Amino acid sequence: MANETASVAVLGLGHGGSRVAAGVYEAFPLDGFRITAADTDQRALDSLGLPNTVVLGAEWAKGQGCGGDVKRGERAAAGCRKQLMEGFGSALTIVVAGLGGGAGSGAASVVARAARDAGSPIVFLVTLPIAMEGRARRLQADESLRELREAADTVIAVASDNLFSSLAPDTPAPMAFATANRVLAETVATWGRLFLAQPLFPIDLAAVRSLLAGGPMDCRIGVTSGSKDATPDQLVEELKRSPFLGGAEGMANAESALVGVVGGPALSMGQLNELMGRLDSCFSPNARLVKGGGTLATIETGPQVLVLTCRRDLGGEGPRQLDLFADNPLISRGKRGNGLLSGVVAPKQEEFRLVEPSLGVFAGSDPTKVGQENLDIPTFQRRGIRIDLGTEE
Numbered sequence: 001m002a003n004e005t006a007s008v009a010v011l012g013l014g015h016g017g018s019r020v021a022a023g024v025y026e027a028f029p030l031d032g033f034r035i036t037a038a039d040t041d042q043r044a045l046d047s048l049g050l051p052n053t054v055v056l057g058a059e060w061a062k063g064q065g066c067g068g069d070v071k072r073g074e075r076a077a078a079g080c081r082k083q084l085m086e087g088f089g090s091a092l093t094i095v096v097a098g099l100g101g102g103a104g105s106g107a108a109s110v111v112a113r114a115a116r117d118a119g120s121p122i123v124f125l126v127t128l129p130i131a132m133e134g135r136a137r138r139l140q141a142d143e144s145l146r147e148l149r150e151a152a153d154t155v156i157a158v159a160s161d162n163l164f165s166s167l168a169p170d171t172p173a174p175m176a177f178a179t180a181n182r183v184l185a186e187t188v189a190t191w192g193r194l195f196l197a198q199p200l201f202p203i204d205l206a207a208v209r210s211l212l213a214g215g216p217m218d219c220r221i222g223v224t225s226g227s228k229d230a231t232p233d234q235l236v237e238e239l240k241r242s243p244f245l246g247g248a249e250g251m252a253n254a255e256s257a258l259v260g261v262v263g264g265p266a267l268s269m270g271q272l273n274e275l276m277g278r279l280d281s282c283f284s285p286n287a288r289l290v291k292g293g294g295t296l297a298t299i300e301t302g303p304q305v306l307v308l309t310c311r312r313d314l315g316g317e318g319p320r321q322l323d324l325f326a327d328n329p330l331i332s333r334g335k336r337g338n339g340l341l342s343g344v345v346a347p348k349q350e351e352f353r354l355v356e357p358s359l360g361v362f363a364g365s366d367p368t369k370v371g372q373e374n375l376d377i378p379t380f381q382r383r384g385i386r387i388d389l390g391t392e393e
Helices: 016-027 040-047 069-079 079-083 102-116 135-151 160-164 171-194 206-212 232-240 246-253 269-278
Strands: 007-013 035-039 053-055 092-098 122-128 155-159 199-200 218-225 256-263 288-295 303-314
Touching: 007 016, 007 102, 007 171, 016 092, 016 171, 035 040, 035 079, 035 102, 035 122, 040 053, 040 288, 069 102, 069 288, 079 102, 079 122, 092 102, 092 171, 102 122, 102 135, 102 256, 102 288, 122 135, 122 160, 135 155, 155 160, 155 218, 160 171, 171 218, 171 256, 171 288, 171 303, 206 218, 206 256, 206 288, 206 303, 218 232, 218 246, 232 246, 232 269, 232 303, 246 303, 256 269, 269 303
Parallel strands: 007 035, 007 092, 035 053, 092 122, 122 155, 256 288
Antiparallel strands: 199 288, 218 303, 256 303
16 A cells, blocks of 8 residues: 655756756646755756755855866765755655766765665666766766765666767757756656555565666666557557667667556556556566556556666676777777776787897907807896886786
8 A cells, every 4th residue: 555644755966957856846746746956056946946945065165056076066965964865755765866067976975875874765866978078077977876876775877878869960959958857857757656656566666776786787768758548559659769768679678677657546457457568578578577556646647657677787887878989999998997097998018128138247248148048138138027026906
């Protein structure tokens, strides 16, 4: 049974996360989500029209942002930890943030530690920068994602390139970003509805965590808008067109997936059974599917479908994005370390002998030779042997 006193909260961090939170507030006003946006930029927060906002680091950042500095963003959020925790929900908190910037990246780890200390159920939905934002922002996002995964159990990271690569090249930029915000807002709201719904077959965070276990995952998300008269076939086709999902191929290639359906009180067993059957056929027979479904009195449209697909990232770098070095045969991918450039490992090459072997005090004297070897030259020089001075890794 659904818990009537349970609440689902949406917490948007930074510029990108705050705009998604505002999208949930505008599009789903009847669902009762507790929505909070937090950023270091007060003017950006004021433009959202949300009743609950937190200006991070207001005392010293003066509401003027943090300049993309993650450490400043973390410091700003740490000073507002109590206010951020007031935005948590009892059933679930969905945190949305765009990684790569200062406020979103810095605040995410602060919120993760606060939730862990408080024992609050929480899931992070974070996006990674698109390729044109630059390599430095991508590397900063990768590092922030690594730290976030160390602090939180449930982190879903999606590559923004998956969205923008699905749009026509002549799509106006404002429309493209509005599409991203809308899809993410619908995803967040549908996720929240699944946890508030009267469960037909319930789903919990433990099931979600099990999908994400086993190393970095390439995650993709898809959601339908819940058209009132849509048939199961139409819902599946709409789902395949969801920009972040990667179409039918993205579903077919998934190793595991979460499939959630939430509808109004009129949702019938026949409709639900047919819809689940159509969804099953989109995945590989070997894919592990975690399913959940329920009804919610506030839903007056048709059923909504939420799909999260997961596939192990064999390169160990999480969501796949544009490989900046794909065409360079001298550079290969390796495991990421702590440095900014440690994600790129160049193959080793033999050293060139730039220093001629020296005869030292024997210069000018008759050489002492055995075969072709001059014994007056030290053996390590003569044979090109490197001396380990303890400075190598």
